[in-house]
Amino acid sequence: MNQAACALTIAGTDPSGGAGIQADLKTFQELKSYGMSVITSVVAQNTTGVKDIHDMPIDMLKKQLEAVSSDMPIHAFKTGMIASIEMMKAIKSWLPAVAAPYVMDPVMMAQSGDPLMEEESRLWLRDNLLPYTTLVTPNIPEAEDIIGESIQSIEDMKEAAEQIVTSFGASAALVKGGHRKGQAIDVLFDGSDIHTFSSKRIDTENTHGTGCTYSAAITAHLSHGTSLIEAIEQSKYFVTEAIRHSFELGQGSGPTNHFATREEVFNKWL
Numbered sequence: 001m002n003q004a005a006c007a008l009t010i011a012g013t014d015p016s017g018g019a020g021i022q023a024d025l026k027t028f029q030e031l032k033s034y035g036m037s038v039i040t041s042v043v044a045q046n047t048t049g050v051k052d053i054h055d056m057p058i059d060m061l062k063k064q065l066e067a068v069s070s071d072m073p074i075h076a077f078k079t080g081m082i083a084s085i086e087m088m089k090a091i092k093s094w095l096p097a098v099a100a101p102y103v104m105d106p107v108m109m110a111q112s113g114d115p116l117m118e119e120e121s122r123l124w125l126r127d128n129l130l131p132y133t134t135l136v137t138p139n140i141p142e143a144e145d146i147i148g149e150s151i152q153s154i155e156d157m158k159e160a161a162e163q164i165v166t167s168f169g170a171s172a173a174l175v176k177g178g179h180r181k182g183q184a185i186d187v188l189f190d191g192s193d194i195h196t197f198s199s200k201r202i203d204t205e206n207t208h209g210t211g212c213t214y215s216a217a218i219t220a221h222l223s224h225g226t227s228l229i230e231a232i233e234q235s236k237y238f239v240t241e242a243i244r245h246s247f248e249l250g251q252g253s254g255p256t257n258h259f260a261t262r263e264e265v266f267n268k269w270l
């Protein structure tokens with residue numbers, strides 16, 4: 001009998017296919033997890049920015065969560081855009097229905113700077129959902145928002161990761177350095193040790209959806225039962241290659257190329 005590793009994303013949409021649910025499902029597929037999705041908001045956006053947002057009615061969000069968890073195995077799940085406190089409450093009350101690693105990408109705004117979460121929801125997310133996470137993956141502005149302090153150096157990133165675990169209750173925190181200059185360095189505190197994950201910075205504007213792709217890749221690896229450190233190491237490689245092979249599509253920040261890591265395989269066949 002076939003057994004599948006099953007990964008679920010709970011997030012908003014991107015009709016241009018580079019971020020959100022669409023990026024997550026592509027990533028799950030590439031990493032051989034059976035992908036499932038619950039939509040929080042339908043977002044009219046593309047590579048240039050966000051045009052409009054339609055939040056799912058809370059009842060519909062609850063019904064989607066219930067539909068998937070009452071029928072399907074969930075071996076790991078992630079949350080991305082959760083626009084309102086009401087939605088966060090619905091997700092929190094659903095959490096006991098799943099016993100699986102939880103990766104939170106605390107999406108606050110799109111790369112274009114457009115907000116994807118109500119201002120007052122940020123504290124609620126931190127104080128009420130963060131303590132349930134296996135891993136939270138803030139970029140630098142999101143980590144600054146969580147700890148309420150500015151982050152300049154790698155040392156600051158380490159302190160922030162540690163603080164997110166010890167003061168705010170995440171099991172592990174990965175502070176991503178995509179917004180800094182120089183090497184693309186991410187810092188993990190796993191509850192006992194600091195680990196760094198580093199790659200050369202790729203000179204490109206095409207980074208729409210990198211955060212979504214990275215957290216989805218980690219979720220996919222966790223759904224296969226991979227350890228946290230190994231899952232992050234593999235996902236760092238995946239997202240770096242996806243940025244390296246990104247597409248010149250759209251008039252803004254182009255999307256990452258999710259099937260880049262299969263290039264070698266394709267080349268063998270062609």
Ligand SMILES: Nc1ncnc2c1ncn2[C@@H]1O[C@H](COP(=O)(O)OP(=O)(O)OP(=O)(O)O)[C@@H](O)[C@H]1O
Pocket residue numbers: 110111138139140176177178179184185186199200201202203204207208209210211212214236239240243
């Ligand atoms: N130009 C780049 N070259 C190499 N790696 C990068 C580059 N930009 C971002 N990264 C890496 O991509 C991953 C996502 O990090 P980033 O800080 O960009 O997340 P994010 O801000 O949530 O994503 P987004 O940019 O999609 O909003 C991290 O591993 C980061 O180090």
Ligand SMILES: Cc1ncc(COP(=O)(O)O)c(N)n1
Pocket residue numbers: 011012013014019020021043045080081107109110111112116207208209210211212
């Ligand atoms: C629905 C949704 N979720 C997350 C992001 C963040 O992705 P990015 O910062 O790469 O634009 C996005 N643009 N849209």
